[in-house]
Amino acid sequence: MNYRHAFHAGNHADVLKHVALLAICDALTAKPAPVFVLDSHAGRGLYRLDDDAARRTGEAAGGIGRLIELGRQCPPLERYLRAVQACRMAHGSHAYPGSPWLLAHALREQDRIAACELQAEEAAALRQTFAGDHRVAVHARDGYAALKALLPPRIGDTRFGRGLVLIDPPYEAQLEEFDHALAALRSALERWPQATYALWYPIKRRRSLQPFLRRATNLPARSTFVAELMVHPDDSPLRMNGSGMLLLNPPWRLDIALKTTLPALVAALGEPGASWRLDWLKAAA
Template structure:
């Protein structure tokens, strides 16, 4: 496994992913019942945007940097941006949270955090970055095994983020299988699948596979910063969210148009709809 997320930390895809994660946890946190958060491909947890890897690409400059300087930010973005601001108290944007740090900061004492990172170096850095939080357990195994290994959880509520690097051709199928397995093992779990927007034919097949997952309901949220049929590069990204908490759809409908305008690089757009609609009881 060669992928290192530090090269892409804070880009437009991270903004979408971490914003949605922040709202899922925020909305679920309104109930006192404990939850377990599972992260299949965790990365480091914390990133230095002035470090060697991030500065080689500079992708964060077209992502979180645009929100850092923005005015009239929609209210649902506040909890996500507050984390970034708290990590940069001198007012200069340098440090950025990965999904483990977003989850660590937005969960409660009664919640449990289960992180997994297979890359040996990144896994050790993740352990160091999360060492002060006794709620966390760090695994270093194949992330695709996480649903089978850890679901169902002892908690009655679980949130799973599947965020692979998409280095392998079968990652698309593995994502769909991970969703199917998660729902099969813990039907009420909130399972989120992040995916890149590149090949439209591949995406169409992916949507069809997700629709066969057996999820009670599945929300699709996408944000593009280039034309979606652009043959080169990352045009945008999406999140498929099984069992989204009540209120998330409304918040996304408020924020996605603003993000599309704010993060546009050549031609932006957004989509929010249901891949699987909940059936009446």
Template sequence: MLSYQHAYHAGNLADVQKHALLCSMLDYMTRKDKPLTYIETHAGRGLYRLDSEAAAKTGEAAQGIGRLQDLFPTDHPYRRSLSEIRARYGEMAYPGSPLLAAMALRDGDQMHLAELHPQEVATLREVMAPWGAHVRQEDGLAMALAVTPPTPRRGLMLVDPSYEVKEDYAAVPKALAAVHRKWNVGVLALWYPILVGDQHLPMLRQLETSFPDALRHELRFPPAREGHRMVGSGMFVVNAPWGTVEEMERLTSIFAPLR
């Protein structure tokens, strides 16, 4: 299924959680003078416009980054990257996670991105060309298995399917377990939606059986509009870098007034 396009949801509350944690983890990992690999399984187009027709139609960005960005300290790596990207692309630009990761990576680091949608992957290639990212138009979980263990071996993988296909809930735990068997030192960061009906719970039970020491962070918030089924957002992190617990606690505090 190729119907999902993140332009309608870029900068929403789930993105704020996912991107703040991603920037925080990469900020810590890039302090060490050792190269790393960044892998993303569902990369989207990499760069979005918050004044686009798609963003205006849902209003999710206004409720997300538009409402919360000033609650992050000015020196927070997420807020710093937002400022740098807007200086480059304009005040209404919003970066997807591939572009946020690129802002954190250094010479010698590697980036592997997968995206299936033909229009999205074409834009992704254009956006990410200055950073030399390896972009593949293929299933992200298959790519994850193909490129691991990566070179450099140290690194982080972000897995964030749309979950429009119900089979994703069953496929993700199996894929992460298989990747971990090949790449047990990698940081594996999984995003998942919390929907009315809690479809994510069986997936989490499988993940927690495979990864009993992983970190789990969930935020609850009101639906973006009447009838919208997403009422929260979660991150499940295997081999979490130092400082991740503190960043999760910060996000819980930032989101608390929304409940």
């Protein structure tokens, strides 16, 4: 696998994923019971937008860079922007938080995080970032295999009834990745059926998503919806026009929170013809 997230850190897809991630964390931590989160493709956890990889693509300029410029003009996105600012206060003005950093920022002392990363260099960086945080366990292993090994979660005498599994694979072979992700979700739901599951996916050719979404409705989840952000018109096969989050067993009112933020993201990051979508594939009975 040749994928390196540093080339794409802070772009529009990261913004969508991280806005949704923080909304889920806030919903889960609204109750006092401990929460367990498994991040299956964690990356290095912390990025610099002034390094060679980020400068080479310049993708962050059209994502977090644009939101930073707008600042307080985007009230629905203040939660996310505060988290990015906290990261920069801790790690410098060019820092950008990956999902493990945001999880550690949003969760509490009693919560636990398992961050999985297969690439040795990225896993080493992840360990360094969280060397002093006892809540975060870094696993240098395949994230899909970790779902089988680590779910249902139990650490010491603590059994976790509530939590989140975040799956954010590289999609180097897009259609095959959908197969792997759906199989992993089905197996994980059998092991830990009450958890929330969030799968990020790219949107290139819309028609290629239809079989994936039809199959997602057959997963053994209580409820399922998708939240999508299109920053380009949905008609170009040559680029990633947007991305989406498949959310299984979402927390109560998560859809309402995202309906508030998605239009703000389109206004801030989209070109003419940009759009957003939030559709329930399966509503709770």
